Amino acid sequence: MKIQESAENYLETILILSERSTYVRSIDIANELNFTKPSVSVAMKKLRENNLITVDGDGYIHLTEDGLAIANRMYERHKLLSDWLTYLGVPKDIATEDACRIEHVISQESFEKIRAHVREMNEHL
Structure with a gap:
C-alpha cells in the first residue's frame, strides 16, 4: 500500500x-x-x-x-541512512534531516543494497 x-x-x-x-x-x-x-x-x-x-x-x-x-520500515530506513551518512562524514544534524527525506523516496531495492553494503562494511571494521 x-x-x-x-x-x-x-x-x-x-x-x-x-x-x-x-x-x-x-x-x-x-x-x-x-x-x-x-x-x-x-x-x-x-x-x-x-x-x-x-x-x-x-x-x-x-x-x-x-x-x-510501516512505522518499523520507516524507522529502520531513517536510522540506517542517518548512521551511514554520519559515517561518511556528514554532520549529524544534516545527516538526520537528509535521512528523513530520503527514507520516503528510496526504493526498497536501493535501500536493501545500501543496508547490505553497511552490514558488509561493519563486518570489516
Missing part, C-alpha cells in the same frame, strides 16, 4: 513515542513534531480511517499491525 510521506512520518513518530512511554496521545505527537493539535487530530482521523492506528476510549493511540509494519 502506498501512503503519503506525512502519514509515514506520523506513524514513525507514534512508534518512537511509544518506545519512550507506555501511552501516546495526539498532544504528544503535536509536541514532538511541533504541529498544532488540530493538524494532528485531522491526521489521526485519516490514519484511523485507513486502519493504521486505533484510538482507545482514553484517547491513547496504538499502531495496528499494518501501521506498525
Whole structure:
C-alpha cells in the first residue's frame, strides 16, 4: 500500500513515542513534531480511517499491525541512512534531516543494497 510521506512520518513518530512511554496521545505527537493539535487530530482521523492506528476510549493511540509494519520500515530506513551518512562524514544534524527525506523516496531495492553494503562494511571494521 502506498501512503503519503506525512502519514509515514506520523506513524514513525507514534512508534518512537511509544518506545519512550507506555501511552501516546495526539498532544504528544503535536509536541514532538511541533504541529498544532488540530493538524494532528485531522491526521489521526485519516490514519484511523485507513486502519493504521486505533484510538482507545482514553484517547491513547496504538499502531495496528499494518501501521506498525510501516512505522518499523520507516524507522529502520531513517536510522540506517542517518548512521551511514554520519559515517561518511556528514554532520549529524544534516545527516538526520537528509535521512528523513530520503527514507520516503528510496526504493526498497536501493535501500536493501545500501543496508547490505553497511552490514558488509561493519563486518570489516
